[in-house]
Amino acid sequence: MKLRQDLKRKKVVKLVYQDFVLPEPKFGSMEDREMFHTTQRNVTNLRYERNLSGLITYVPHTHCCKRGFGTIRYTAGGCKFYVVPGGNPKEETRDNGTLMCPLMVEGGWSFQHFTDTLMPKLIQVYNYIIPADVKIILPPPALADKVMILHILDKIGINRSQLVFYTKQSLSADGMLDTCVAPTIHPDIWNVMRSMLGVPDRFHHAIKKVKLMLLTRANSRHKGRNLLNQHNLVNFVHRKYGNNSLTLFTGGYSLSHAITLFSQSHIILGVHGGAFYNINFCLKGTHVIEILPADPPYAKRKNMFWEQATMLDLVYWRIYEKPKDDALNVDISLDKFGKILDKIDQQLRVEH
Numbered sequence: 102m103k104l105r106q107d108l109k110r111k112k113v114v115k116l117v118y119q120d121f122v123l124p125e126p127k128f129g130s131m132e133d134r135e136m137f138h139t140t141q142r143n144v145t146n147l148r149y150e151r152n153l154s155g156l157i158t159y160v161p162h163t164h165c166c167k168r169g170f171g172t173i174r175y176t177a178g179g180c181k182f183y184v185v186p187g188g189n190p191k192e193e194t195r196d197n198g199t200l201m202c203p204l205m206v207e208g209g210w211s212f213q214h215f216t217d218t219l220m221p222k223l224i225q226v227y228n229y230i231i232p233a234d235v236k237i238i239l240p241p242p243a244l245a246d247k248v249m250i251l252h253i254l255d256k257i258g259i260n261r262s263q264l265v266f267y268t269k270q271s272l273s274a275d276g277m278l279d280t281c282v283a284p285t286i287h288p289d290i291w292n293v294m295r296s297m298l299g300v301p302d303r304f305h306h307a308i309k310k311v312k313l314m315l316l317t318r319a320n321s322r323h324k325g326r327n328l329l330n331q332h333n334l335v336n337f338v339h340r341k342y343g344n345n346s347l348t349l350f351t352g353g354y355s356l357s358h359a360i361t362l363f364s365q366s367h368i369i370l371g372v373h374g375g376a377f378y379n380i381n382f383c384l385k386g387t388h389v390i391e392i393l394p395a396d397p398p399y400a401k402r403k404n405m406f407w408e409q410a411t412m413l414d415l416v417y418w419r420i421y422e423k424p425k426d427d428a429l430n431v432d433i434s435l436d437k438f439g440k441i442l443d444k445i446d447q448q449l450r451v452e453h
Contacts, residue, residue: 105200105229108159109276116155116225118287123147123411126419127444129437133421136395146404155225156282163277165203165238180205180222180281201274202230203238205267212246213375215253217405221290223259224297226280231258235278241266245322252356257297291412295381298356300364303385311449313338314348314362316371321352325428326372326394330435337435341442352376363387368445372431377406385414388445390438394429395421416448 108114123146128134137143180203204222208214219239230237237259242250254264265272284290315334318327328334338347348362350371363369363382370390371377380389389410393403410417418441422431 114157118153129441153284158279160277164273201236202278210240213378222280222283225283313368314366316376319351327430330432388416390418392420394424
């Protein structure tokens with residue numbers, strides 16, 4: 102409560118985050134490394150130390166979030182809502198409590214963007230919204246993602262009585278906590294997220310057998326980006342590590358099951374897709390191998406899992422493969438993949 106009292110007095114609290122630099126991904130070939138460096142955005146990410154900060158702002162006597170309520174629009178950091186500080190709105194409102202914290206983040210209705218855009222803002226303001234007299238305004242989750250999102254909120258100690266899913270209703274409160282200006286990627290935020298979800302820190306026992314999980318796109322919302330030679334890959338892994346060494350991830354798991362699967366895997370492999378957001382449940386030091394279709398317009402803008410793996414202290418590898426068709430389906434080079442596994446084996450033996 103003292104934090105909140107200080108915020109009400111100051112109106113704005115600025116949080117300064119430590120600088121960091123993204124390390125270069127690891128590659129299975131020089132050709133892949135050269136392709137990575139042909140994209141200016143990749144090179145910029147390597148050189149840029151992010152001087153990141155966040156703001157938590159207190160606005161008293163607030164009405165939100167319907168379009169047309171007022172002239173102040175909060176869009177910093179991806180939030181999209183309108184607010185009228187003070188006075189009375191022209192339309193009838195209903196009182197939703199002492200304080201509210203709108204998190205109307207674009208895409209926050211899906212598990213993927215709830216994880217990488219909404220959760221960092223929630224973590225930043227977390228100490229100000231406990232105890233549960235603060236109403237948290239969220240976009241209604243997609244039906245397929247609702248259970249996972251609610252379980253994540255349960256796990257981090259957010260009371261369900263705090264949640265208000267915004268469906269264009271009029272809202273009002275004695276004050277608002279605005280956390281929209283927050284870095285979406287920073288090691289401190291992502292490691293706090295992982296810790297609050299109860300994910301262990303590192304492997305605590307001597308490694309006996311490598312466990313590899315292949316992220317399939319069997320139940321993906323979007324077609325394409327399938328691994329066409331998956332059968333050959335599975336046989337390759339079985340020959341190298343044994344028949345019980347590989348798990349096929351198909352999605353649709355509960356939070357506890359996903360945490361168990363990812364925290365017990367030493368290597369995560371797949372073609373770029375939403376299943377990679379589950380790497381938040383991996384232990385530090387887990388190797389993440391992402392296959393990107395080497396289609397220039399597509400590959401140039403797909404760095405989110407490189408960034409997230411770095412935030413979580415994972416070892417990130419990138420493989421580029423030429424698409425076989427317009428749907429960006431690919432084969433993985435087993436020769437290239439085998440060389441990566443040999444390097445990972447050496448590192449795992451040293452660590453364990």
